[in-house]
Amino acid sequence: DQQVKQNSPSLSVQEGRISILNCDYTNSMFDYFLWYKKYPAEGPTFLISISSIKDKNEDGRFTVFLNKSAKHLSLHIVPSQPGDSAVYFCAASASSGGSNYKLTFGKGTLLTVNP
Amino acid sequence: ETGVTQSPTHLIKTRGQQVTLRCSSQSGHNTVSWYQQALGQGPQFIFQYYREEENGRGNFPPRFSGLQFPNYSSELNVNALELDDSALYLCASSPGTGGINSPLHFGNGTRLTVT
Numbered sequence: 543d544q545q546v547k548q549n550s551p552s553l554s555v556q557e558g559r560i561s562i563l564n565c566d567y568t569n570s571m572f573d574y575f576l577w578y579k580k581y582p583a584e585g586p587t588f589l590i591s592i593s594s595i596k597d598k599n600e601d602g603r604f605t606v607f608l609n610k611s612a613k614h615l616s617l618h619i620v621p622s623q624p625g626d627s628a629v630y631f632c633a634a635s636a637s638s639g640g641s642n643y644k645l646t647f648g649k650g651t652l653l654t655v656n657p
Numbered sequence: 658e659t660g661v662t663q664s665p666t667h668l669i670k671t672r673g674q675q676v677t678l679r680c681s682s683q684s685g686h687n688t689v690s691w692y693q694q695a696l697g698q699g700p701q702f703i704f705q706y707y708r709e710e711e712n713g714r715g716n717f718p719p720r721f722s723g724l725q726f727p728n729y730s731s732e733l734n735v736n737a738l739e740l741d742d743s744a745l746y747l748c749a750s751s752p753g754t755g756g757i758n759s760p761l762h763f764g765n766g767t768r769l770t771v772t
Contacts, residue, residue, distance in 0.1 A: 546699070576760065585661070585747055585763030586700065631699050635755060643690065643713040643755040647699030 545569045546634050548648035556656055561619040563651050565632030568613065572634040576645070577606060577617045580629045589630075590617070622655045629653075659684050661750050661764035669770045670738050678733040678767045680748030688712070688754050689731040690761060691723060694745040706731055707754050735769075743771045 547566045555561045563577075573594035578586035592599040592606045592615070599606050605618045619626055632648040662681045670676050682689050688707045692700035702715035706725035720736040729750070735742055745766040753759035 548699075578763075583765065585749075585765045588760045588762065591760060633699075637755075643688075643705045643707075644702045644715065645690075645692075645700075645761065647692075647701070649697065649699045 543568075544648075545572075546632055546646050546648040548630075548632055548651050550651050551649070552652040552654070554654045554656060555622050557624055558621045561617075561622045561626065561653055561655065563617040563619075563630050563632075563653065565615050565617075565648055566613055567615075567634050569634070569636065569646070570613070571636040571638060572646075573637050574635045575606070575608060575615050576633045576635075577604075578631040578633060578647075579626075580631060580650070586631055619653075622653075624655050624657050627653055627655050661748055661762055663746075663748050663764035663767050665767060666765070667768045667770075669772065672738055672740060672771055674738050675734065675736045676738060676769060678735075678746050678748075678769070680731045680733070680750075680764060682729045682731070682748075682750030683762050686750035686752050686762070687729050688751045688759070689725055689729065690749045690751070691731070691733045692747040692749065692763075693717075694747060694766070695741075696744070700747055703733070705754065712754055738771045740771050743769060745769075 576591040577589040580586045629650040633645040690705040691703040694700045704714040705712045724732045749761035749763045751759040
């Protein structure tokens with residue numbers, strides 16, 4: 543049972559436009575969400591996170607939106623740059639139940655930003 | 658600041674053999690987590706070590722075991738290798754055991770191939 547789902551395996555956008563990556567989750571205990579970026583032959587790099595007490599968190603060109611009622615989050619990248627081309631993973635954890643040590647990841651979305 | 662380093666980068670083993678993967682945590686980080694990333698999948702939590710003790714475990718059989726040393730470095734051991742163990746093994750360190758103040762910092766991984 544996949545608790546974190548990224549339903550789009552790939553996304554292609556033009557440089558300068560907005561990239562929107564989506565993520566859905568099923569576990570209502572999740573209260574902390576993160577996005578990681580992964581280049582080939584490298585480990586995932588932490589990008590941005592959001593706690594369930596917020597509905598938006600912004601860091602430069604990156605903004606994460608959380609819709610708890612829909613169990614949905616999205617990552618917006620504006621403007622998109624060719625260097626943003628990578629696999630993006632959505633991840634979640636639950637602070638209660640003693641399992642905040644564990645991140646549950648989606649399968650990832652390959653973003654390609656075309657010059 | 659030294660990041661998370663893993664060794665070796667690539668490894669080929671035969672079914673039934675045993676393997677040891679190594680990880681040095683980022684300076685200042687006392688917690689190490691191990692993840693398995695199969696082809697086309699997101700990273701899957703194996704276990705976490707904090708203060709040289711296993712702090713949590715994912716859905717992996719006992720032939721997956723680990724150690725953490727006083728300098729916070731860690732080893733992942735896999736006995737009786739199976740073909741399905743072929744994957745990228747990621748080590749991540751963090752300044753705490755989890756939550757919003759302890760994002761994971763990943764190494765570049767060890768690519769294990771079991772033939």
